Amino acid sequence: MSGAMGDALIEASQLRKHFPVHKTLLGGSATAIRAVDGVNFVVRAGETFGLVGESGCGKSTTSRLLLRLEHPTSGVIRFEGNDIATLSGEALRAYRRALQAVFQDPTTSLSPRMRVMEIVGEPIIANENLSRGDVRARVLSVLTEVGLPADAGSRYPHEFSGGQRQRIAIARALVSGSRCIILDEPVSALDISIRAQILKLLKTLQERHGLTYVLISHDLAAVRYLSTRIGVMYLGKLVEIADTESLYAAAMHPYTQALLAAVLPPRPAEHEPAPPLAGEVPSARRPPPGCAFHPRCPYAQPICSTDEPPLRNITPQRSVACHFAGALVRSSA
């Protein structure tokens, strides 16, 4: 696929991460949790690629694979064409500088025993040869950029509110001149009045620096606000990838449809909503045969429980993993 946006910055192909589950005392058979199970996607330079899905769908494992915090069971992640598994030495340090992360909960992602100056300066101290004065200057300029007061550097994380702490985490992600930031639920732990501040800040920073974002979230409204394209995950697999507007206008995979229908818009409904999707996400230890979504799917046919539908292009902007994709278009209205 040749992208209309930028060139491919990240390419994941046939990505798998299985976590082994050991035999129990009573001799149950050893199995694996298939957290990520054969995922392909491309993130283009300058875009925000949203990964959405419910807990346990594998979106955070995917982000940890991108960050090289986990090693894939199989499959390859390429960053600017280079397989990240083979990076070492200076090339790995360059990758770490280029790819940074902001996590959900800034109370746990920031060390309580370090001052903000050290927290934000750490990535450049570790990866670049800079004098103390240069580190200081870089940190101060990035703190100002994310909207923190000038004296923030000399204080500890607990002296800040949740929203300000997330600004510190964003400053740390920016300081090394990163080109891509993995945002793993960046606003989920924040109050709603603070969420909007952080979402707007992220958008401004992206425009100013031409950043690429991979946004992991279960908040479909926040994802829509920031993302240019979205991948929907269910039980370790991508079931639909589309550009944001067409996805929200007319979701094609029955799971995407159900997910969007379950979001409650902040206004009283004109009529009773459709009955909610039944059941819960099955265990990733024993995913159902065929299409993993078929036990909950209102449109399931016999073929769905035997043959796994591949992710296939329906239009140039959209791929869907459903035997009946295209036939099941339901407008979001």
Next chain:
Amino acid sequence: MSVTDTDVLLDVQQLQASFLTAGGCVNAIDGVTFTVRRGETLGLVGESGSGKTITCLSLLRLLPKASAAITGGRILFEGEDLLQKSDAEMRAVRGGKISMILQDSLTSLNPAFTVGAQVAEAISLHQGIRGAKLREQVVHALRRVRIPDPETHLDDYPHALSGGMRQRVAGAIALACNPSLLIADEPTTALDVTVQAQYLQLLKDVQRESAMSMLFVTHDLGVVARMCDRVAVMYAGRIVESAPTREIFAHPRHPYTRALLDCLPAVDGPVHELTSIEGQPPDLAHLPAGCRFAPRCPLAVEACRAYPPETLVTPQHRVSCWRASELTRTPSMVTVDSVGASQ
């Protein structure tokens, strides 16, 4: 008010609760006033630290004794003041006529006891039944919250159940004695959206069957719109606005309520630019002299900073804002309104 006394199940008047902190005594809630009528759902909305949970715990008199106390007001439940009741009387109220569901079932359920034992405890404490009759009641309580094949889950421990199922068990315990008031404190915040939709539907169904009232605490305005008949918005320990749900979404009158609605990204309709509320809620130990929202309010004038606002009461609406009467007719939230109108 046009409401007759018999309609009102819970009447909270000028409730005040104080906490002892390192910085001295702070009023976590200060003059909270609201009513819940029979069969209705009142939504209590606000951000963290606004006093929603403290209000709920005060109603059940569950504030930690060592560090907190109710320092004023009245809590009239079925006409009787809960603050005058003895501890033994309160124990009969809790889990009996008023019960509560908390946010996180992983911590609200005891990991060392089976699901059956925990539901049975609630029933036997209040109804004094034992043996086969009790077992039958437990199965009935679990069936009521739509747990499939409840008999097979009696011996399960909480960790063996999914998050949605655990929250159903917490619901079964809360509903076991047919309370007249259910306090639900962020009951679906820890759940995934599709499971949240199921749980909200379940609460609606149970309410329809039993004519129970609900006090629904949430920060999610989508949940409010789905569940509540009326809404009270809290900010920094006070209720700043209350009105029927349709009214508050169509004509929010407090600048804070408007700002909350404007700062939400939309999941349908056109994507609009977000209006963020700059700054953050005040520290309860150092409250501003006037309106508590004034430092963040784009409409604040001199009076707002100098004096606490009066409460303007109309048949539909209560709002505490100096500028409320001027703001009545101003069309706000163009985006939300237009989204509502299209499709």
